[in-house]
Amino acid sequence: MNAIEIRNLSKSFGKKQAVNGLNMTVPEGAIYGFIGENGSGKSTTEKMICGLMHPNGGSIKLYGRDYTDPDVRARIGVLIEAPGCFSNLSVWNNMMIQADNLGIKNPETEIAKVLKTVRMEGAASNKFKNCSLGMKQRIGIAMALLGHPALLVLDEPINGLDADGMRIMREVLTDITKQGGTVLISSHILGELEKIATHYGIIRKGRMIAEMTAAELEADCPTYLSLRTKEQARAGQLLSGRLSRVEKDESGALRVYDPVKPEQVTSFLYQNGVLVSEIQTAKIGLEEYYIDLMKKEGR
């Protein structure tokens, strides 16, 4: 079953069309990386999924039911934009309020557990307003984890997290999917997203322009040889004459996409009087894939 199934979703604010005929499928148990530029409609879509905004058209199904179904909605954990906490209250009291909201029977035990998960057990008595940005994000994640949500909707949760926080986040999200949960996560930090996502959706101007599994992305992202020589222009000419796809990247390094071994390239250039100073095998990542896709779509 799909955890989220969106068909032809639209939402406008006055004349601005924020979401425009969006289709989206998030399978149960997936970590779905939701990617797009600022203002592309990610947050608006997430808010509609959570019932915080009303669509102008289209349908949203959560676990096969309409998104307004109270039973499904009661099992969503959410962190959209910033944690929804009362600044004058302590972290513990904020967590207790959310536990009350969810009707959790043994709130103290569960709060202690989720705070420990995000390594924030020592900050329970701190006032929320005195917490740093990274601490607030961790608390927001802990709050979203309360009540064992079936679906976790996270909007930019990595922002402000340090390296340890990011590692914890990866562990937490992976654990959730192991227990049958589903995660919808939007982020601009694509390198981090790439480490955990099992599915991707790329949105642009309110429309889904690509939706794929991590395996499909992997297949779409070719490996290449990246090399630097003391005569880049001549090396480029030589390689272009012999191989079918040689490009220069933004840093000035040459990229050879043909399936050739590094020693074949170095030996060929050496024979032609060009010394290779650096060569490595690399792979197109999500970030590059995304930038290329945006460039194509922008045309």
Added chain:
Amino acid sequence: MAGKKKNGFISQSFARRLNSMLAVDSRRMFTAPLLYVLAGIALVMPILILVMTTMTAGSTVVDPNTGVETTREAFSSVWQDIASESGAGSSGGMDMSSMCNINLMYFMTGVFVCLFTAEDFRSGYAKNLFTVRARKGDYVVSKTVMGFLAGAIFLICFFLGTLLGGAFAGLPFALGAAGFFGVVMCMLAKIFLMAVFVAIFLLMSVFAKQRSWLSICLSLFGGMLLFMMVPMLTPLDSGIGNVGMCLIGGVLFAAALGVLSKMLLAKQDLV
């Protein structure tokens, strides 16, 4: 009763949902400094009113333009700070006792309800709240109950402050025709009437969401329309009829305006 469905999503009864929502709001309300500050003001305000008016009583003020002399009058009884007896309070006269009495607590409750509700939206907590709480009725009922409770606390604090202020100012405590029963009924009627005001304040608050300045302005305006009726409905010599009328009116108003608040929440974007 809760029942588990085949996909693991559990239905919750209205009672359980309301219970959890009331737990949220009561925790919030009783940890909010605002409640204690306003309750403190409600306690101190009548003491200041009674003591200060008694201190300046009898002094004469001359209008420099007209030369007319006005003698300042004090409260002649402690109970004037609570209500007037039937007929006396409905004259429409805007003297000290009709303006600066317990009825001010209706406006103070308006300020509390508006700030309390606006904080849900301003803090971003509304995102957590309404994501898991698809039925907006729980929210409206809980906020109405909490607003009513806060209003009752303010009225009781003002009442206690009046007793203290009367003692400090040396004002007579004689009950006259109203009697002890009348004062108790008057206070009960005022407490029940609070439900009418809270329902109005909540409707304005869910309309204005995080813009507390707007909800306060709208609430004070809306409350003002009913404010003039308070002395008539809750005189010092109130009886069971007054209490019953305020109770029924409070319940009906709270229900009708609650439905409107719920519809408003269901129709509009919440963030």
